[in-house]
């Protein structure tokens with residue numbers, strides 16, 4: 436009744452931004468990501484018959500509140516499909532991802548939780564089934580079941596059976612690097628969950644976002660297949676800007692960007708003018724991720740570290756899917 440799993444986070448090159456079903460987490464658009472080897476969560480789940488509630492520790496701290504509720508809600512989903520509905524679990528997670536700073540720590544977190552809890556309770560699930568279950572913990576997490584380049588197919592069914600991730604190309608296909616540029620480790624003000632909800636409900640730019648997805652998706656898949664870095668990077672950067680533009684049209688309007696976020700974006704564009712191919716993308720927080728090729732690693736790192744307001748630059752290669760320890 437105990438299992439340990441490790442999952443890596445992922446960075447979306449085509450963003451998931453909006454739900455058509457908030458309860459079982461079904462998205463309004465397909466998305467595509469790269470799993471990263473640098474940031475991961477290792478989670479041990481042990482079901483016991485002498486617990487009166489679930490216990491959740493993250494980096495050795497007992498967690499309560501919203502994060503605890505999301506974990507127990509996910510465990511309910513697993514328990515209720517088993518014969519062990521009465522069992523509570525001890526969940527220990529160790530996270531190398533700065534939590535709630537726009538690094539999608541929920542992605543590696545829920546992927547590791549789903550893998551460890553299903554195995555601990557005795558389910559024999561394949562990757563597709565695991566991705567579908569993981570999706571119900573956190574949408575972006577369903578992509579972290581797989582390594583490398585991963586698409587989350589939005590699906591069209593109301594029961595979500597066709598909404599899960601698939602691998603487009605493994606982590607060995609193409610060595611594209613990602614620099615995670617950390618500006619601030621403070622909690623973000625609008626969570627991705629609340630931000631996408633407000634945008635779907637109120638932003639007049641939201642339909643433009645949705646209209647642009649099929650083309651972006653088709654083009655980036657071809658670019659990844661051909662290992663065309665400029666095409667991949669420019670589609671990802673433009674897709675990120677479209678997503679963030681929708682938040683400015685929301686009511687009330689909001690943005691995830693800080694002044695340093697914009698400084699990093701400008702610096703990346705200047706690097707390109709100076710002959711270093713690099714592209715940025717940003718999730719629901721102020722930090723920036725920069726895509727570059729291995730041969731430019733030293734230059735890219737130095738330029739990013741020298742930007743005033745940047746506190747840390749961590750480099751990552753394409754990473755693997757879920758593993759069991």
Ligand code: DP6
Nearest residue numbers: 447450451573574575627628718719
């Ligand atoms: C901007 O997966 O954190 O990072 O499904 O509500 O848990 P929930 O949202 P979450 O949203 C991630 C949004 C994003 C884009 C992406 O990762 O595709």
